[in-house]
Amino acid sequence: MRAPPNKVSTKGRRKGSSKKVTAKSIKVPSQRSTKRLASRWERIDVQYPGSYEGSNSTPNTVIPPKRVKNQSLRPSMLRQIPEEFHPFIDSLVHVEGDGHCGFRCVAAMLDMGEDEWPTVRQNLIQELDTEFGMYCSIFGIAEANEIRCALHVTSDGPVGDDKWMTVPNMAYIIATTYKVVFMTLAISGCSIFFPLRGSPDPPALHKRMAVAFVNTNHFIGVVLRDGHPMPLTAHMWTYNRRVEAQTWVDPYSARIAAYSAYLTAKHGGGDPSVVDLSEE
Structure with a gap:
């Protein structure tokens, strides 16, 4: 997992026009929004695929084998x-x-x-x-x-x-x-x-x-x-x-x-x- 490439300003209003997020990007109000914590994680996942593969949001869930064998013999x-x-x-x-x-x-x-x-x-x-x-x-x-x-x-x-x-x-x-x-x-x-x-x-x-x-x-x-x-x-x-x-x-x-x-x-x-x- 890596940090966002640009520093996110949390004070005041953004200067200039706000670029809307396209359907291909994460569906949050702004690429720089800090109002929804989940958007930070979602953006990282999009920018760096595989950086958070252990997340519960991962669509492919690993199903444990039905037969559980403990190799350490007690x-x-x-x-x-x-x-x-x-x-x-x-x-x-x-x-x-x-x-x-x-x-x-x-x-x-x-x-x-x-x-x-x-x-x-x-x-x-x-x-x-x-x-x-x-x-x-x-x-x-x-x-x-x-x-x-x-x-x-x-x-x-x-x-x-x-x-x-x-x-x-x-x-x-x-x-x-x-x-x-x-x-x-x-x-x-x-x-x-x-x-x-x-x-x-x-x-x-x-x-x-x-x-x-x-x-x-x-x-x-x-x-x-x-x-x-x-x-x-x-x-x-x-x-x-x-x-x-x-x-x-x-x-x-x-x-x-x-x-x-x-x-x-x-x-x-x-x-x-x-x-x-x-x-x-």
Whole structure:
């Protein structure tokens, strides 16, 4: 931004005839008028195009990308993701923590933009209603109804924990609704969810999505590089998926087995998917 080339006199009346501003110039009473502050800025813009490109008056507005990725990995967040995934983390997708964070993560990771969380909720309700019998056989009628109640909201404001995204039950619905390989990461354990129905696409076209549960009350998205470990398959998928969906796991079997072996060695043998909750 540069100053006007000529000094502007602010005292008295201009001597001589006043030259009217043409239609091609800025539409203000005079080239030298100081009565409207905006004219000073407008004249600078005309005389020196591009000198004020950051102004709100600029007609071309830069729209931020729908998918927000924070390249600076927060140590506090990383500590809550199993260390074996750290070398493969490209970025973390941080979303607003208003009770809709899980659905915001799904929307952001699908390149819809996190503010499309109502669409995600509605899509999950539609899937649940379409295959209600299947989900009742998996979760039970009472829990299936509870899931539907948790998905339904009547406003776009913050909500309590009764409306949060819950894992593992909603993870099955997410994977099936969007036909994605859905991974959940947490220090307490990691799982992978495949669609319960529908034939898989060729492996090269598979969409993979990962979310991490942090701070005991918040979800963030995790963008992983190729070759990352594959968590253990969610237990109920094996017994409840339809026949046409059984090959979803095939391209990942070797990596899942490798991760299982890693957990076995790390925890000193035994089934890593079993946690002893006895007092002893």
